[in-house]
Amino acid sequence: MVPVTLRDLLRTFTLLLVLAGLGWNLPARAANGGSQSPWGANFFPNVPLTTHDNKQVRFFDDLIKGKVVAINFIFTGCSAACGMETARLRQVQDLLGDRVGKDVFFISISIDPENDTPEALRAYMAKFNVGPGWTFLTGKQKDIDQLRSRLGLYMPPINKDSAGQIDHDLAVIIGNQTTGRWQKASPMENPEVLATQIGSWLSNWKSKPAIANPKYENAPVRLPQLSKGEELFRTRCVTCHTVGQPGTETAKSIGPDLTFVTRARQRGWLVRWLKEPDAVLAAKDPIATALFEKYNKLAMPNLKLSETDIEALLSFLEQGSAAYQANQAKQSQAKK
Ligand code: HEC
Numbered sequence: 001m002v003p004v005t006l007r008d009l010l011r012t013f014t015l016l017l018v019l020a021g022l023g024w025n026l027p028a029r030a031a032n033g034g035s036q037s038p039w040g041a042n043f044f045p046n047v048p049l050t051t052h053d054n055k056q057v058r059f060f061d062d063l064i065k066g067k068v069v070a071i072n073f074i075f076t077g078c079s080a081a082c083g084m085e086t087a088r089l090r091q092v093q094d095l096l097g098d099r100v101g102k103d104v105f106f107i108s109i110s111i112d113p114e115n116d117t118p119e120a121l122r123a124y125m126a127k128f129n130v131g132p133g134w135t136f137l138t139g140k141q142k143d144i145d146q147l148r149s150r151l152g153l154y155m156p157p158i159n160k161d162s163a164g165q166i167d168h169d170l171a172v173i174i175g176n177q178t179t180g181r182w183q184k185a186s187p188m189e190n191p192e193v194l195a196t197q198i199g200s201w202l203s204n205w206k207s208k209p210a211i212a213n214p215k216y217e218n219a220p221v222r223l224p225q226l227s228k229g230e231e232l233f234r235t236r237c238v239t240c241h242t243v244g245q246p247g248t249e250t251a252k253s254i255g256p257d258l259t260f261v262t263r264a265r266q267r268g269w270l271v272r273w274l275k276e277p278d279a280v281l282a283a284k285d286p287i288a289t290a291l292f293e294k295y296n297k298l299a300m301p302n303l304k305l306s307e308t309d310i311e312a313l314l315s316f317l318e319q320g321s322a323a324y325q326a327n328q329a330k331q332s333q334a335k336k
Pocket residue numbers: 014015018232233236237238239240241254255256258261265270273274277288291292293295297298299300301303305313
């Protein structure tokens with residue numbers, strides 16, 4: 001028997017995700033009105049679905065064509081933990097304000113369509129106080145399964161455990177159908193980051209949006225500003241690293257916690273490492289070799305970071321460490 005542990009699988013999976021560029025960024029051909037986007041009607045199944053308002057719609061034509069969308073899969077019988085995701089998207093909806101339903105559309109599709117009738121969906125929406133611009137949908141199991149696999153979120157088999165829970169991928173797919181930019185976002189992601197990602201795509205149109213939107217300029221912008229370093233860290237590093245949680249590495253951690261790494265290592269080493277971890281390891285650098293052994297021989301991928309990216313990341317790591325230290329000092333003060 002080949003000894004493959006869950007940890008190995010997790011590492012391989014994460015690595016694949018990272019190598020895939022942490023989100024597909026397909027170059028859009030001249031994206032006029034969405035019709036020529038590489039992920040057009042041919043890619044997305046145009047399956048029929050029923051909205052929470054009992055309207056019949058088609059996935060491609062009515063829900064995503066020419067739009068910026070955030071798509072996830074839910075079911076109303078899901079536990080509180082899984083409702084967290086809906087709660088989080090609810091916060092993103094708040095941050096994007098009026099833009100939801102005008103420039104960006106939220107789509108939640110039930111993976112338990114048998115139980116999730118339009119009425120059940122409406123009751124669920126009321127619980128989370130879901131605002132306009134967010135459609136909940138149900139449909140045929142086989143159509144929904146097809147959608148899930150097309151979006152890379154299918155997890156077979158759909159078995160309910162004794163508590164009535166269904167295993168499913170909680171990720172949110174965010175994308176701009178017109179430009180062909182799609183990304184898988186973690187449900188653990190901070191709502192402000194999600195709002196920034198979705199929100200910034202609104203201004204990244206390569207052509208005029210297919211939907212006329214006269215009020216676009218007047219829509220409120222309440223997107224918080226993240227530093228470049230923090231945004232990079234949250235999008236490129238959090239799958240494998242934490243900062244501000246030293247000593248919390250478990251058998252499942254993929255990479256080390258990075259608190260104080262800017263103090264533990266020389267800057268020159270860090271810059272070289274972040275630029276080309278593969279080359280540093282290949283050159284049998286002693287620090288890199290020791291880390292490689294310690295972290296289960298998983299090599300950190302070369303993330304093709306630019307010099308400015310690296311500068312921004314290192315200052316973010318410095319700030320994160322300083323914030324952690326200040327917090328520790330405050331706590332020990334309080335204990336006295
Ligand atoms: C696929 C997982 C993965 C991703 C993504 C990743 N790393 Fe790593 N990183 C690792 C592993 C594993 C190590 C330990 C060395 C090794 O095994 O190659 C490491 C080591 C490091 C180290 C050295 C730690 C030390 O103690 O000296 C730094 C610094 C670092 N990573 C920063 C980053 C930053 C910044 C990002 C995002 C831009 C990032 N990493 C993205 C997996 C990853």
